[in-house]
Amino acid sequence: MTARSIMFQGTASDSGKSWMAAALCRYLYQQGEKVVPFKSQNMALNSYITANGQEMGRAQVFQAEAAGIMPDVKMNPVLLKASTSSDTQVVVKGKVLGDMSTLQYQDFKTKVRSEVTDIYQELASEYDDVVLEGAGSPAEINLLDRDFVNMGMADIADTPVILVADIDKGGVFASIYGTIKLLPEKHQKRIKGIIINKFRGDLSMLESGVDMIEALTGVPVLGVMPYTDLKIDDEDSIALSRKNKVMDVSKDLDVVVVVLPNIANFTDFNSLAMHPDVSVRYVTDPNELGTPDLVIIPGTKSTINDLKYLQDKKFDQSIESLHMRGTFVFGVCGGYQMLGKKLIDDNNVESNIKEQPGLGLLDVTTYYSENKTTNRTKATADGLEVNGYEIHMGKTVLDDGVKPFSHVEQTNGRSCDHLDGAVSSDQMVSGTYLHGIFDNPEWTRKYLNRIRSYKGLGSLKNVIGSLKDFKDSQYNELAKIFVENVDVDKIIDIMDQARSTKKERRSS
Structure with a gap:
């Protein structure tokens, strides 16, 4: 049977879609599901080398860890690493293909799309669930015709989408409304829910805004995730702006x-x-x-x-x-x-x-x-x-x-x-x-x-245990916060309904 699937897309980079995907991966893993993360194209300088020497983006690495499986380049078939302001190193299926200009890569997209499709279908046949992640924003209207990472990928996978919006940056309702309304109608229909992320403060102050954005877009808000300080890898260097610049004087x-x-x-x-x-x-x-x-x-x-x-x-x-x-x-x-x-x-x-x-x-x-x-x-x-x-x-x-x-x-x-x-x-x-x-x-x-x-100063004994155990504790905590603040049952229903619809289409 074809895997269930769901895709997290963001209103912008660093909206938190990587963490939401990791949270759902860990939750499904805890339920005994065989789950795999997937992001067709990463643009990041944070990369990782797999056991067989292949290069992939780090986001799918920690998502794989959350899913209880080993990282594999199939989870991130295309990795882009900016070389200069105009050229990008293109890594396909873990190996460097070469440097391309922006225009060259736009032409290359049509060639690599079929490979991405085949890899996704392979994963979908091997796992119970595929948790997809988009890149940046799906509302890059100048790139829609050749897109295979946001709504283009959602079309390939025929998957429903959850939109993740970062409230910490401000303008969250404008970003939600603008993102949805800039999309073609067929892609607006793919968005089945919204998660507002990185909220600080009294949740009651947000309730009227949630009601209004649901009325304006016709899309339900499935949850509001609090701002968390878990020790989980960030993919985007934008996250460095949140890192400490001042020493913690309680440390040696x-x-x-x-x-x-x-x-x-x-x-x-x-x-x-x-x-x-x-x-x-x-x-x-x-x-x-x-x-x-x-x-x-x-x-x-x-x-x-x-x-x-x-x-x-x-x-x-x-x-x-x-x-x-x-x-x-x-x-x-x-x-x-x-x-x-x-x-x-x-x-x-x-x-x-x-x-x-x-x-x-x-x-x-x-x-x-x-x-x-x-x-x-x-x-x-x-x-x-x-x-x-x-x-x-x-x-x-x-x-x-x-x-x-x-x-x-x-x-x-x-x-x-x-x-x-x-x-x-x-x-x-x-x-x-x-x-x-x-x-x-x-x-x-x-x-x-x-x-x-x-x-x-005197020496200290090693007080740090297994790094894997520490990471597991962080993924478990992330999943716990996710379940407490997001309607996970609704997300599972969305996945089940989408799979049933696809099955009906194939049989008719």
Whole structure:
């Protein structure tokens, strides 16, 4: 039997549709259903490498975790990663197809649509339920004719839609009404319910507005989700605007992540905040740095351009000054490359800049090549087993005598033997290509204790258990909040009715 399905679309990016999809996935999983998430096209710099070395968007990763299944690129067949203001790297079925301009990609959509259709049908035949997610807003009227991610995907799947609206940004009723009324009538009819998300305050104050928007649109509001602060990954970098800039003074360690213009995989640092002695801040200006114990330079889709940004903003001088005064510095992927002596791009892989001086905190040099490394990696660092994944262009060469960060023993399930990253002689500057390094609690505790020791603080035992167990607790809590505030029975009815209608059409 064909799977039941439902699709969450948003009035805008960061409306919360990813979390709503994850909440329903977890609820259905708790009911014993075999459920799978699906988003035909992601546009995000937060990506993930599957067990077999394929690249996909992170939203479908945490939705898969919520559904109790392993991430698979079938859940996100197309991933777009902005390379420049006009070009985008196109990843199809987990592998890089190449860079395309906006116009080139619009032409390409017609070719990839059939592949997306086949993949969706395959999933629908294997699972009880498919929970789909749209991208941005369905009311991009200039893109409707070739759309296969919002209403175009709803047509392919012949699925009902729930519209998710973010009240925290303001103008929620205008965004709901405008989104619905800008759509063609056939697509308006697909919208079977509305969820108002991120509400703070007295719910009774919203009731009259809910009544009016239902009367204006003819679509029922199925629930109002409160603003929550669960530790679940965000897909969109817009979410960084909600991150802390000020240290929590109740914590021992002040960790600062530098927000780059093309920041990628900022979810790498979510697990740091799980440690009770750590305050994690995200800054966009050198004046916000303060005197942290650790500065992290994250990954980026455009390393050389973001390095120039750091230098133009004088971040480089501030970081060097902090390091001289005792601040630890850590770089991940592109951030690791920036910590070196120079970056060489003779073939213009990253930019038109052939050679760029780095921050000079590690004695390494990066050479860019057109080959993209996408590995699921197992390694040893500081005598401990660590797991992570690599997504990078180019190779970094260490000067003689420089200590590597880790010894890689396995990539994509195959044995190997090579070195990763670098550590300064005083152990205060480290760099690695391993995304997710801080998701290894034992290693992270050992690293944090090194910083504590430098500050004259005693070591702490590892108080963080399994990261999987922690994530499960967050997905369970999200599902609980969802059930308490949204008419889930109505959503299930909508899914059942839609499947019955499709079955009747096939038999007639």
